[in-house]
Amino acid sequence: MSRGNVFLSLVLWLILALLVIYPLSFLILESFKIAGTNQFGIKNYLDFFKDPYYLKTFTNTLFLGVLVLLATTLLGLPLAYILARYRLKGKTILTALILLPIVLPAYAGAFALIVFFGKQGTVNLLLLEWGLISKPINFIYGLHGLVFIQTLHLLPFIVLSLSAGFTNIDPSLEEAAEVEGARGFKRFLTITLPLCTPNYLAGAVIVFLWPFTDWLTPLIFGLIDFLPSIAYINIAYHFTDMYRKYIGIVSVVVSSVICVAIFLISKRWVEKKKYTSLSKGTTLEGRIIEPGIFITILSYAYMVFIALLVLLIPTVLGLSAFSRRWVLQPFPTYWTLDNFRLIFLESPLLLKNSFVFSGVALIFGIIFGLPAAYLITRTKVRGKEALDFVITLMLAFPGIAVGVSYLLAFWEGIPLATHWIIMPLSLFVRRLPYFLRMAHASYLQLDISLEEAAEVSGANKLRTFFNISLPLLLKGVFVGVVMFFIMAFQEISTAIFLYRGGWETLPIGIYLNWHRGMEFGIAGAMAFLMIVIIFILLIIISRIGGGILGAAWGSSGGRY
Amino acid sequence: MKKKFFRGRIILITIFLFFCSALMGEAQAQKEKIGWVGPIYKELSDSLMKGFKDYYKKTYGKDIEITFIRPGGWPVCVDKVRAWKGKPDADIFLGAGAPAHEILKKEGLIVPYKLKEWEVIPDKWQGMKVKDEGYYWACFAPWIVTNLYNEKVLKVLKLPPPKTWKELLNPIYRELIVQTLPYASGTQHEAVEIHLQTFGVKEGWAYNRLLAAQLARFSTGSVDTTHIVSRGEVPIGLAQPQMNAMVARKDGYPVRDLLPDKTILVPEAVAMLKNAPNEANAKIFLDWLFSMAGQKYVLEGGYFTARKDIKFTAWEKEGVAMAKHAREALGVDSFWDLKVGFVNYDLDLAAKRWDEVNRYYEYEIYRKWRELKSSLFLIEEVEGEIAAAKKKGVDVQKAEAKIKEARNLFEFEGQYAQARLTASEARSLLVSGSR
Numbered sequence A: 001m002s003r004g005n006v007f008l009s010l011v012l013w014l015i016l017a018l019l020v021i022y023p024l025s026f027l028i029l030e031s032f033k034i035a036g037t038n039q040f041g042i043k044n045y046l047d048f049f050k051d052p053y054y055l056k057t058f059t060n061t062l063f064l065g066v067l068v069l070l071a072t073t074l075l076g077l078p079l080a081y082i083l084a085r086y087r088l089k090g091k092t093i094l095t096a097l098i099l100l101p102i103v104l105p106a107y108a109g110a111f112a113l114i115v116f117f118g119k120q121g122t123v124n125l126l127l128l129e130w131g132l133i134s135k136p137i138n139f140i141y142g143l144h145g146l147v148f149i150q151t152l153h154l155l156p157f158i159v160l161s162l163s164a165g166f167t168n169i170d171p172s173l174e175e176a177a178e179v180e181g182a183r184g185f186k187r188f189l190t191i192t193l194p195l196c197t198p199n200y201l202a203g204a205v206i207v208f209l210w211p212f213t214d215w216l217t218p219l220i221f222g223l224i225d226f227l228p229s230i231a232y233i234n235i236a237y238h239f240t241d242m243y244r245k246y247i248g249i250v251s252v253v254v255s256s257v258i259c260v261a262i263f264l265i266s267k268r269w270v271e272k273k274k275y276t277s278l279s280k281g282t283t284l285e286g287r288i289i290e291p292g293i294f295i296t297i298l299s300y301a302y303m304v305f306i307a308l309l310v311l312l313i314p315t316v317l318g319l320s321a322f323s324r325r326w327v328l329q330p331f332p333t334y335w336t337l338d339n340f341r342l343i344f345l346e347s348p349l350l351l352k353n354s355f356v357f358s359g360v361a362l363i364f365g366i367i368f369g370l371p372a373a374y375l376i377t378r379t380k381v382r383g384k385e386a387l388d389f390v391i392t393l394m395l396a397f398p399g400i401a402v403g404v405s406y407l408l409a410f411w412e413g414i415p416l417a418t419h420w421i422i423m424p425l426s427l428f429v430r431r432l433p434y435f436l437r438m439a440h441a442s443y444l445q446l447d448i449s450l451e452e453a454a455e456v457s458g459a460n461k462l463r464t465f466f467n468i469s470l471p472l473l474l475k476g477v478f479v480g481v482v483m484f485f486i487m488a489f490q491e492i493s494t495a496i497f498l499y500r501g502g503w504e505t506l507p508i509g510i511y512l513n514w515h516r517g518m519e520f521g522i523a524g525a526m527a528f529l530m531i532v533i534i535f536i537l538l539i540i541i542s543r544i545g546g547g548i549l550g551a552a553w554g555s556s557g558g559r560y
Numbered sequence B: 001m002k003k004k005f006f007r008g009r010i011i012l013i014t015i016f017l018f019f020c021s022a023l024m025g026e027a028q029a030q031k032e033k034i035g036w037v038g039p040i041y042k043e044l045s046d047s048l049m050k051g052f053k054d055y056y057k058k059t060y061g062k063d064i065e066i067t068f069i070r071p072g073g074w075p076v077c078v079d080k081v082r083a084w085k086g087k088p089d090a091d092i093f094l095g096a097g098a099p100a101h102e103i104l105k106k107e108g109l110i111v112p113y114k115l116k117e118w119e120v121i122p123d124k125w126q127g128m129k130v131k132d133e134g135y136y137w138a139c140f141a142p143w144i145v146t147n148l149y150n151e152k153v154l155k156v157l158k159l160p161p162p163k164t165w166k167e168l169l170n171p172i173y174r175e176l177i178v179q180t181l182p183y184a185s186g187t188q189h190e191a192v193e194i195h196l197q198t199f200g201v202k203e204g205w206a207y208n209r210l211l212a213a214q215l216a217r218f219s220t221g222s223v224d225t226t227h228i229v230s231r232g233e234v235p236i237g238l239a240q241p242q243m244n245a246m247v248a249r250k251d252g253y254p255v256r257d258l259l260p261d262k263t264i265l266v267p268e269a270v271a272m273l274k275n276a277p278n279e280a281n282a283k284i285f286l287d288w289l290f291s292m293a294g295q296k297y298v299l300e301g302g303y304f305t306a307r308k309d310i311k312f313t314a315w316e317k318e319g320v321a322m323a324k325h326a327r328e329a330l331g332v333d334s335f336w337d338l339k340v341g342f343v344n345y346d347l348d349l350a351a352k353r354w355d356e357v358n359r360y361y362e363y364e365i366y367r368k369w370r371e372l373k374s375s376l377f378l379i380e381e382v383e384g385e386i387a388a389a390k391k392k393g394v395d396v397q398k399a400e401a402k403i404k405e406a407r408n409l410f411e412f413e414g415q416y417a418q419a420r421l422t423a424s425e426a427r428s429l430l431v432s433g434s435r
Helices: A003-031 A043-050 A052-085 A091-103 A106-117 A122-129 A143-168 A171-179 A184-195 A197-212 A216-220 A227-236 A242-272 A293-321 A338-346 A349-378 A384-393 A399-413 A422-445 A448-456 A461-489 A506-516 A520-554 B002-030 B042-060 B074-083 B098-106 B151-156 B186-199 B201-212 B222-230 B243-250 B279-289 B292-300 B312-318 B321-330 B347-352 B354-366 B369-391 B397-413 B416-433
Strands: B032-037 B064-069 B092-094 B138-150 B177-180 B215-219 B236-241 B255-258 B265-273
Touching: A003 A242, A003 A349, A003 A384, A003 A399, A003 A422, A043 A052, A043 A242, A052 A091, A052 A143, A052 A197, A052 A227, A052 A242, A052 A293, A091 A143, A091 A293, A091 A461, A091 A520, A106 A122, A106 A143, A106 A216, A106 A293, A106 A506, A106 A520, A143 A197, A143 A216, A143 A293, A171 A184, A184 A197, A197 A227, A197 A242, A216 A227, A227 A242, A227 A399, A242 A399, A293 A520, A338 A349, A338 A520, A349 A384, A349 A422, A349 A461, A349 A506, A349 A520, A384 A422, A399 A422, A422 A461, A448 A461, A461 A520, A506 A520, B032 B042, B032 B074, B032 B279, B042 B064, B042 B279, B042 B292, B074 B098, B092 B098, B092 B279, B098 B265, B098 B347, B138 B151, B138 B186, B138 B222, B138 B243, B138 B292, B177 B186, B177 B222, B186 B201, B186 B236, B186 B347, B186 B354, B201 B354, B201 B369, B201 B397, B215 B222, B222 B236, B222 B243, B222 B255, B236 B243, B243 B255, B243 B321, B265 B279, B279 B292, B292 B321, B312 B321, B347 B354, B354 B369, B369 B397, B369 B416, B397 B416
Parallel strands: B032 B064, B032 B092, B177 B215, B177 B236
Antiparallel strands: B092 B265, B138 B236, B138 B255, B138 B265
């Protein structure tokens, strides 16, 4: 255990303490304040748990998580299998398309759904025109609409993790089963699926916890009774009612605790069982099957179906981006470039801020993430497991928790929030796990014997890193970089609390244009722009590191 | 050593960033600045920014950097000023009606400034304050609390637009109305206060219960309500700032203003914050805002104008585009010529019971919304049955008394479950009475 590594570990811990532990403790402290007095106590928590309304919002959110998980799994399982196992033409484009929802945050898609499926939306207007119905059908207002939009957004997470799972399975295990007589579907159920569990859980946790952080999408559909939404309303609209604010903060703390608990339970469950295989007799691609003609047609049909679903929202956003006054008509009639002119000429600040903040956050991410990955995989420093744990835990914390805690901690305590650097810092903290997982997975795939060989030959650590490790890590690190950037670019739940005049990002612009503007086309244009920018980045990942992307979400042996 | 390398990089980048921010800081320090905080809509802030920047450039030959923070509705904005604890990040509190400014004045967060053209703003209008006698605040954009409807959708549904608050309770409008929650919107809260102060507290809450049963859904803000009505998703929207209809029409949405029988004036006002970092610029802005030129930008931004001497027809001739829409929306040549029914609004009372009203609405109406609706619908069913039976000559005395009791429990006591039970009892009395 070298002193250098211990020092590095201390530096990383210090940064974490400042950016994670300190603000979160502020949040917890604030939740114990009693309104109207200067005292602390557990009254807020007692009130929260005694109130049947808050219990209802909690069960609603839980139920939503379960529904979304079920829907994404049902839709995603066949897709993941097709992508991982079948040799089909055009997989790259289709993979990129299927990953598209990652760049499309649910709140942006929700507007498009209202335009298309609303009571006076395209579908209803057409059906009414054609005389097929006499009253508009409620397609989206209610739990079903919310489940649909969140499923669409989260589908890639399940698809990625499952396809990584399928790819990582040692073919010898499946072949052994087939030799024993278990073919096709039976083999799939008894061998293939169970072996994917750790990978599946990695994606499933993210999907299940999402409703606990997404406060905006339910509000767009007029649904208020979800834990993060009611927390946001209580905190943002408390005016003079400090009690309401504290209850809001209690809601945030409670949802964070729940999220973290679920996260830990799933981690524990996966680690209890052993999923590793002795032989690594598999290529990066995994087992590939040449499908028969029937399966090929079905596969293409299914992929096209999913692609159409996925493309619906960007199409609607695109139509509204290039038009105005699209209301009470099935399709726009007044086309204009006005919306884009407004964005580029009058508020280019939004684009600039988005790129600058995400870029700076990325630099922080790399500076912190690479040494952290090195520390966790290559050294024996004490506390490295805890470091890994705390960083990954940030995935579980709802954005609203980070936003409010930063507002409390860095306004009155250390006045970082008065400087624009708070925006990239909060992005960095929230999205770091995405980068770390990539870096971590890459390091794991890099056999240590390669580095040892270099060192035995006389290269010092630095030279080893640059000449051996980095070139081999590069693919994975690059994918991590792009992934981080994509997720940072679309972040809103935290940014909305911390931004001040002049620091608005593109997602905040979309929100503000919905919340206080009249012309939906502008919000549509911003959302469309965001999609186009990130989609280009996605194509790059897809080309370069599709396999690594999957592997990172899987992580060998189920380690997070 | 790897860690040394990274440590070096961290230090280098940190230095670089501080250098950059220092440079940015310096560059900013040399620019003229002004900051606004307030709840006004984006169109108005955009228009004012454009107008004031041009004016400043023409008059002083310099560029001015304007930042505008809109944390939410006016209660949230007031809270933001409080959070600054005497060291505000902005110079001007832009927007919000009298309640907000009276609170700011009481808490010592704003300072008086006598505008150059102080006399051009009326003191009072139909008994309501339009500016503060101590020069603390003045209205630059008046509007009244009104309702909106989508004329295309109502035409398709063959329904007439409701003209009074009471008319909204007509069953023909059931599930065709949308409003937001009073604690999420200052305007909505004021609408509830209008009901409480017009009808009396008990009757006012009864009215709100009945109104809640007419709603298709609750929206999440007054602009959300406007959007929903503009898109036709729900045809009638409540508690809207009056100019929303004018602006929606300009954007091509078939929305009409629905003046209720009794309403209040919201004198959207402006004030200078105490310890404003750019006091000189703040004063220049205030004077500009009330000048003829500034008021034109107010109208362009989709708000009505406050100067006594503005006539929309005159401006129309001068080529001010919005003047036409304003005249059509209001039906008169100047805002102050409007003939509306006003309630004698007790500002102090409203401010005092602000939280209480919010909480009552949330706990007794919003949270019990399903219960409320099922209870009322049953009462209405039984009342219908009793009326039909009465026509046939059945003895309905006992049932009538019981259903009246149920109504009372629903409207005045807010006991929805009990009311439902009593309605069922009325029904069984009716059935046993008809045997």
